[in-house]
Amino acid sequence: MILPDNETKVDLLNNQAIAATIIKLLSDRRDQPVTIGVHGDWGAGKSSVLEMIEAGLEAQSDVLCLKFNGWRFQGFEDAKIALIEGIATGLIEKRPVLTKATEEAKALFRRIDWLKVAKKLGGLAFTAYTGIPSPELVQAALGKLDAIWADPTTLATKENLAVVLDSLKGYAAPASESKNVPEEIQAFRKAFDGLLKKAGIGQLVVLIDDLDRCLPDTAIETLEAVRLFVFTSRTAFVVAADEAMIEYAVRKHFPDLPDTTGPRDYARNYLEKLIQIPFRIPPLGETETRIYVTLLLIGADIGEDAAEYTALIDIARKLLNRPWESAPLDAASLKGALKEKAPGAQNALTLSDQIGPILAAGSQGNPRQIKRFLNSLLLRHRTAEARGYGSEINLPILAKLMLAERFLPRLFEQVARLAANDPKGICEDLAALEAAEEDGTKPREKTSKGKGTDKDLAARPDTTAGGSESVARSEWLSSPPIREWARVQPPLAAVDLRPYLFIAKDRKDHFGATSALGRLASVVGRLLGAKLTVQAMESELKQLASAEAAQVFEALRSRIMAGAAFDTEPNGIPGLAVLVKAHPAFQANLLDLLEAIPRDRCGAWAVSGWEGVITDPNASTRLDRLLENWSTLANNPILKAAAAATLKTRRASR
DSSP, rough: OOOOOOOOOOOOSHHHHHHHOOOOOOHHHSSEEEEEEEOOSSSSSSSHHHHHHHHHHHHHHTTTEEEHHHHHHHHTTHHHHHHHHEEEEEEEOTTTTTOOSSSSHHEEEEEEHHHHHHHTTTTOOOTTTTTTOOHHHHHHHHHHHHHHTTTTGGSHHHHHHHHHHHHHHHHHGGGGGGGOHHHHHHHHHHHHHHHHHHHTEEEEEEEEEGGGGSHHHHHHHHHHHHTTTTOOOTTEEEEEEOOHHHHHHHHOOTTTTEEEEOOOOOOOHHHHHHEEEEEEEOOOOOOHHHHHHHHHHHHHHHEEEEEHHHHHHHHHHHHHHHHTTTOOOHHHHHHHHHGGGGHHHHHHHHHHHHHHHHHHHHHTTTTHHHHHHHHHHHHHHHHHHHHTOOOGGHHHHHHHHHHHHHHHHHHHHHHHHHHHHHHHHHHHHHHHHHHHHEEEEEOOOTTTTTOOOOOHHTTOOOTTTTOOOOHHHHHHTTTHHHHHTTTTTSSSSTTTOOOHHHHHTTTOOTSHHHHHHHTTTHHHHHHSSSSSHHHHHHHHHHOOOHHHHHHHHHHHHHHHHHOOOOOOOOOTTHHHHHHHHHOOHHHHHHHHHHSSSSSGEEEEEEGOOOTTTSSSHHHHHHHHHHHHHHTOSSSOOHHHHHHHHHHHHHHOOO
C-alpha cells in the first residue's frame, strides 16, 4: 500500500471550494481577459486544484480548457514560443471545425514560425521591454539563410529550409508595409481571437502548472508570453506556482533592476501586475491533518473508487467546512460510511489519532510532506515483513520513532545511540522522559543564576549511576517539542528498539562503530556533555584501560571532526581534555587533532583550556609551535589575536 504522489481529482483537502470559486469567477468574466494565481508551498495541492478546475469546466461545451506544463517543455524550445504554439495547436486539435488550412490558422502559425526562426538567428529581443522585433530584422536574416543553403544541416532538411525561406520572404515586405511592435502584437491577438470565434469558443482557459519548478529564465519567459501575446478577450489563465519561487526567478532574470520600488519589492510587484486575482492554499491544521491521514490510509486500503470511500469523503468534507469547531473522523463516522469494511479501517483511524498532532506541526501542514512520511512508514513496514521480522514491528511505535527521525533528528540520534548499545535495546533515558510526561512534571524554572529551586530539583529525574544527571535527559526535559513528542502514544519505555533502528538503516547504520563500543558508548555520550559535567568524570576515566581510553578518544575525535563547524567550541572538546588529563599518553593525539582543524574556520576557543592537560615537554613544544603558526594567520584575525596573547602569557610564566 503506497500512496501515489501526483495530482488528483479526488479532493481530500477540501480544496474543491477554491476550485469552485475560481470556476465561478471565470464564468462571471468570460468577455474579459483574466489571470488567476493559485499559490502555495511545494506540495500544497496546487496541481490538484487545477485538475478540479479542468474537471469542473468539462460540462461547459463552449469553454475550452488547455493545460501547459512549463517544466516538461523546459529545454526543448523557447518557453514563450512553446506556450503560444501549444495553445494554438490545442485549439485546432480539440475543435474539429478548425484546421491548419483556415486563413486564421495560417496567419497565426506564420507568425509563430517567424518568431521561431528569428529566435534561432539571435535577432529576437523577445522580452517585456522590447516585444516582437520589427520585420527589418527578418530582412537582414534572409542573407544569412541564403548563405547556408549549401549546408542544409543547419536546419533539419533542405525542404524545411525552403519552407522557412518562403515564410520569411512573406514577412520581408517593403519598408512602407512594415509594422511596428504594437501593430504586430495587435495582429497576433486579432488572428488568435479569430480562431476562437471560428471555433465557437466562448472562453479559453489555459491552466499553467509547475512553473515554480522551472529555471528562472523559463518561468519568466512563460509569464511574459501570458502577458504580451495571449492576453486577449475571452482568454483566461490560471497559473499554479509558489510565489516565493517566482519572485526568486524575477530577481535572477533581471539582476540589474533595483531591489525595491518604493515600499514594495520589485519581484512582488512584477508578479502582482501579472496575476490579477491570487488564491492561496492554506496549510493544514491538526484536525485537517488527522482527517487527511485517515482518508489517505483508508483510500489506499479499500480503493478510491469504492462507494463506501466516497461516502466517507462526504462526511469528512462536512467536518472540514468548519475545522475550528469540528473533531476528526471517529469510529462512528467510519462505521456509518464504510459499513462492513469499517473494522479493517480502524488501524488507520488509530494511527492518525496518534501521529496527527505532531505530523501537523512537523510538516507545517504540507500535504506532500505528510504523504511522503506515510509512504516511508509503510515502505519500511513492508520491508520488515519481507525480511521476516515484520511481526516484531508495531506500526504506531515505528511511526513515533519516525516522527522523531524526521522532525526531531537530534533526539532520534540520541535515542538510537543509547538503545543500540543497551543489551536489551532499551533507552532508559526515554523511559524517564515518558514517565515525567505521564506524571505531568514541568521543566524546572531557571533562577537568575541559572539554577533550579529545591522544589524543581526534587521533581527532576534520577541521576545516572556515575552521579551526574544524564545530559540527554536534561536536554529533553527542557525542550517543549520533545516533551510533546513524548506524550504521543504508545510509550516506548519498555520497547526493544533494535528492530526499529535496523529497519531505519536506509538513513544510517546504528549498529556500526558506535555499537562496537559496547559499555563505553555511554561514557562517550556523557563526555559530549557540558564542561562542568565532564570535569567530574576524571576519576572514572582513570579506571579505563589504555585500550579502552583509545577507543573513547577515537570516538570523540571522529564526532568532533565530523561536525565541520569550528568557529565555536565543538561538543566533545571539554570531554577530550578531561580524558587526556586522565590518560597523558594521548597528548600527542590531542595535538594531532588541533593541527588538523581548518585554520581559516577555527575560533579562539582552540588556544586555551590546555593548562594541566598538555604537560609533556615535547607536547608543550608542539603546542607553542602551533600557537606561533596561528599568530601569523592573515585570514583569521580572531584566532590570530587569541593565539598571540596566549603564547605571550605562556612564555611569561616560564
